[in-house]
Amino acid sequence: MSPNPEAVLSVRDLSVSFRTDARTVHAVDHVSYDLAAGEVLAVVGESGCGKSVTSMAVMGLLPPTAHITGSIRLGTRELAGGDDKAYGKIRGKDIAMIFQEPMTSLNPVLTIGRQIGEVLRRHQGLSKKEARARAVELLDLVGIPAPAQRVDEYPHQLSGGMRQRVMIAIAVACDPAVLIADEPTTALDVTVQAGILEVLQSLRERLGTAIVLITHDLGVVADIADRVLVMYAGRPVEQAPVDELFAAPRHPYTRGLLSAVLRPGASAAADGGGKRRLPEIPGLVPSLDSQPDACTFAPRCARADERCTTARPGFKSDTDDAGDGAPHLAACWHPNTLQEAAQ
Amino acid sequence: MTTALSLTAVRSRAAGSAKLRALRKNRLAMTGGVIAGVFVLAALLAPLVAPYDPAQPDFGNVLAAPDWSHWLGTDDLGRDQLSRVVFGARASMQVGVLAVILAFVVGVPLGLLAGYYGKVADSVVSRVTDTMLAFPFLVLAVGLAAVLGPSLTNATIAIGISQIPAVIRITRAETLRLKHVDYVAAAVANGGGDGTVLFRHILPNATSALVVQATVGIPAAIIGEALLSFLGLGVQPPEPSLGVMLSSAQAFLAPAPWMAVFPGLAVVAATLAFNLLGDGLRDVLDPRGATR
Numbered sequence: 001m002s003p004n005p006e007a008v009l010s011v012r013d014l015s016v017s018f019r020t021d022a023r024t025v026h027a028v029d030h031v032s033y034d035l036a037a038g039e040v041l042a043v044v045g046e047s048g049c050g051k052s053v054t055s056m057a058v059m060g061l062l063p064p065t066a067h068i069t070g071s072i073r074l075g076t077r078e079l080a081g082g083d084d085k086a087y088g089k090i091r092g093k094d095i096a097m098i099f100q101e102p103m104t105s106l107n108p109v110l111t112i113g114r115q116i117g118e119v120l121r122r123h124q125g126l127s128k129k130e131a132r133a134r135a136v137e138l139l140d141l142v143g144i145p146a147p148a149q150r151v152d153e154y155p156h157q158l159s160g161g162m163r164q165r166v167m168i169a170i171a172v173a174c175d176p177a178v179l180i181a182d183e184p185t186t187a188l189d190v191t192v193q194a195g196i197l198e199v200l201q202s203l204r205e206r207l208g209t210a211i212v213l214i215t216h217d218l219g220v221v222a223d224i225a226d227r228v229l230v231m232y233a234g235r236p237v238e239q240a241p242v243d244e245l246f247a248a249p250r251h252p253y254t255r256g257l258l259s260a261v262l263r264p265g266a267s268a269a270a271d272g273g274g275k276r277r278l279p280e281i282p283g284l285v286p287s288l289d290s291q292p293d294a295c296t297f298a299p300r301c302a303r304a305d306e307r308c309t310t311a312r313p314g315f316k317s318d319t320d321d322a323g324d325g326a327p328h329l330a331a332c333w334h335p336n337t338l339q340e341a342a343q
Numbered sequence: 344m345t346t347a348l349s350l351t352a353v354r355s356r357a358a359g360s361a362k363l364r365a366l367r368k369n370r371l372a373m374t375g376g377v378i379a380g381v382f383v384l385a386a387l388l389a390p391l392v393a394p395y396d397p398a399q400p401d402f403g404n405v406l407a408a409p410d411w412s413h414w415l416g417t418d419d420l421g422r423d424q425l426s427r428v429v430f431g432a433r434a435s436m437q438v439g440v441l442a443v444i445l446a447f448v449v450g451v452p453l454g455l456l457a458g459y460y461g462k463v464a465d466s467v468v469s470r471v472t473d474t475m476l477a478f479p480f481l482v483l484a485v486g487l488a489a490v491l492g493p494s495l496t497n498a499t500i501a502i503g504i505s506q507i508p509a510v511i512r513i514t515r516a517e518t519l520r521l522k523h524v525d526y527v528a529a530a531v532a533n534g535g536g537d538g539t540v541l542f543r544h545i546l547p548n549a550t551s552a553l554v555v556q557a558t559v560g561i562p563a564a565i566i567g568e569a570l571l572s573f574l575g576l577g578v579q580p581p582e583p584s585l586g587v588m589l590s591s592a593q594a595f596l597a598p599a600p601w602m603a604v605f606p607g608l609a610v611v612a613a614t615l616a617f618n619l620l621g622d623g624l625r626d627v628l629d630p631r632g633a634t635r
Contacts, residue, residue, distance in 0.1 A: 059532055087534075090534070092534030092535075097529075097532045107548070108526075118533075118535070119533045167529070171533070
């Protein structure tokens with residue numbers, strides 16, 4: 001695949017490995033995706049599947065021990081291989097990130113106004129006064145009440161949800177083209193989660209920010225994402241528009257993930273109201289020491305046959321693709337057919 | 344609007360004063376604070392507080408026991424002991440504060456450098472620090488003062504240098520800890536360069552540890568000054584200093600014990616006071632103590 005010229009962020013064959021004395025860990029193995037302006041791409045998968053490492057690689061925040069190959073294009077700029085100096089100019093300006101832990105991601109000794117202003121003064125050269133005025137606007141934008149007063153408060157005076165809103169305000173201060181949200185709602189109450197997702201949704205609509213949303217919460221995905229990339233053991237296994245993925249998952253792993261979601265009433269009703277154990281995926285995630293020329297999910301897959309253990313499946317759309325422009329890709333030798341999947 | 348504003352103000356004041364209240368409840372720390380305060384005031388206002396000229400001999404009234412005209416007695420030259428203790432406190436505080444400032448001005452940047460950049464910078468700074476720490480503080484100070492030559496300035500420099508390794512150690516440790524906290528990672532993710540990260544995010548958050556180090560450093564420097572002056576490497580007679588007073592008191596321990604007792608008590612009281620205050624501050628400021 002060649003980079004898509006229309007995409008604001010285009011990742012091609014991104015691989016990340018960590019070398020230690022004892023072994024090499026392949027955390028990310030040939031991940032590719034495109035992100036259009038105003039689009040929300042959800043990256044899902046269980047812990048350790050490489051979803052965070054992928055976005056840290058895009059942000060250039062991995063430690064020097066990480067070995068990165070592939071291409072990361074932000075607009076027309078190639079980011080892969082850039083040094084800290086090159087990254088320093090774009091981080092917070094063209095591409096920004098919000099983190100999982102709002103409680104610890106703000107500096108406790110600076111007012112939130114100064115922390116928002118810091119980014120504005122650095123990237124847009126605003127004066128102290130201008131930065132403060134803009135900080136108030138931004139707090140308003142992310143839905144913080146009484147922003148003119150809040151701007152002078154310290155992080156410990158704000159709740160977790162409010163702090164996450166401040167983090168978002170900092171991230172979007174310079175109107176970045178791409179916002180990477182690494183599990184932005186995981187540490188928050190469900191009611192607060194909804195508020196944060198609403199803020200992200202409105203940013204996408206009002207500023208046209210493209211968002212990469214990393215999560216393992218499929219409810220969040222259904223809520224806000226346009227497209228979904230499912231990762232397993234460092235490899236992409238399925239990518240599809242959100243409705244298609246939920247309606248007709250092609251990869252057995254995606255099916256397993258979806259069937260492991262609690263749906264009030266649904267499963268019990270299907271079983272005539274009796275108690276039923278939530279389906280699980282048997283086995284364990286493989287270690288990432290090797291890059292086997294095989295499907296990494298094969299040991300846990302009911303459909304696996306000899307081909308699955310001897311050849312790596314390509315990440316491609318199948319012949320019975322809906323053909324509506326947004327491809328439905330799956331890395332599987334035996335993907336569910338549309339009829340099967342729709343059941 | 345006004346209500347919201349004043350509410351905000353009240354809330355932030357309450358948050359800031361919580362630590363002060365916790366410190367007030369700590370009686371030992373408060374006692375230390377009061378004594379240290381008296382010591383500092385005496386040092387600042389020495390010419391106003393002292394009843395006599397500390398260097399003016401009165402040969403008609405030598406080795407006088409404490410009475411109403413000379414509260415702490417007089418020494419072998421008839422000089423007023425109280426005045427000399429007050430001016431001695433001034434010398435002690437001067438050395439204490441200046442030496443600690445010197446140690447911080449040199450130690451903090453080196454600690455930040457070693458902790459943040461690691462690798463070669465850390466190896467070089469840490470090995471030099473280890474080497475200096477291999478010598479006991481006072482031995483190092485005496486050695487340096489002997490090399491520099493006897494004077495109050497040189498004593499200050501010698502004590503300041505001797506305190507640098509401790510400051511480096513603490514700054515480096517705090518930097519190593521803070522380097523990995525989420526808000527530093529977030530600052531980097533927002534395009535913050537090394538300068539921003541070091542001076543806006545790491546250093547301000549290391550302040551509490553450094554404040555505690557300063558309150559421990561000052562009494563150590565006071566003892567250092569007394570020792571150097573006692574050995575003749577610091578303040579030179581007839582200038583008053585607690586160490587000089589103790590030194591000249593040696594010959595008169597039996598006939599005039601007050602010559603040794605009062606300057607000795609002053610050193611002990613000052614040292615103890617600053618240490619108690621430092622302990623109290625550590626309890627209050629240590630985020631891991633978490634008394635919110």
